[in-house]
Amino acid sequence: MNTMNKFFDMNSRIIGNALDSISEHDMERLISDCERTIRKGHKVIASGLGKNVPICDKFVGTMLSLGLDAGFLHMNSAVHGDMGMVHKGDLVIILTKSGATAETVYLVELLRKREDVKLWLISFEQQSVLADTMENKILIQMEHEGDLWDIVPNNSTTLNLIVLQTVAVELSRRLRLDLERDFKPNHPGGAIGERLNHE
Numbered sequence: 001m002n003t004m005n006k007f008f009d010m011n012s013r014i015i016g017n018a019l020d021s022i023s024e025h026d027m028e029r030l031i032s033d034c035e036r037t038i039r040k041g042h043k044v045i046a047s048g049l050g051k052n053v054p055i056c057d058k059f060v061g062t063m064l065s066l067g068l069d070a071g072f073l074h075m076n077s078a079v080h081g082d083m084g085m086v087h088k089g090d091l092v093i094i095l096t097k098s099g100a101t102a103e104t105v106y107l108v109e110l111l112r113k114r115e116d117v118k119l120w121l122i123s124f125e126q127q128s129v130l131a132d133t134m135e136n137k138i139l140i141q142m143e144h145e146g147d148l149w150d151i152v153p154n155n156s157t158t159l160n161l162i163v164l165q166t167v168a169v170e171l172s173r174r175l176r177l178d179l180e181r182d183f184k185p186n187h188p189g190g191a192i193g194e195r196l197n198h199e
Helices: 003-020 023-037 051-063 104-109 157-176 179-186 190-197
Strands: 044-047 069-072 091-095 118-124 137-139
Touching: 003 157, 023 044, 023 091, 023 104, 023 118, 023 137, 023 157, 044 051, 044 157, 051 157, 051 179, 069 190, 091 104, 118 157, 179 190
Parallel strands: 044 069, 044 091, 091 118, 118 137
Antiparallel strands: none
């Protein structure tokens, strides 16, 4: 087996086992909370730092492409005014591998003071400052990042993306979104737009 296949096989196994560790009950609760938030006319916000930033961006991009209200709140800029995007009735998903990053803990403390804002945590530590204190959480058991030192954000960011994309895709099903009505108007250009205009 060559190096590439070994890497693929190892990380496919790690990611598969990690996905199996996710509580179906908690995942169902997260999706249901997001559905209620959208149905009530509020938005779902993803918040992260570092390598989780593009993961949040991808999720938000998918939500917006479906016509669903969503936003990204960068943890560093949140305390410099960007918290103004969080309104009453919104839901904020916090991405943090350790559940103990200073900026993340501080932001959660601030958001807890906001009226009627639901907070969800996605993390990889079964016990941490946030895992121990947040009621709503998805805790993923992951054995290794897949790099040389088990430290480079690799498998954890992939898992975060899978979880968030699952939320977006399942929302599209539960909200009975329509390809012509909800998706096509948001894709007038590019390969997707060209395909939709010829179907």
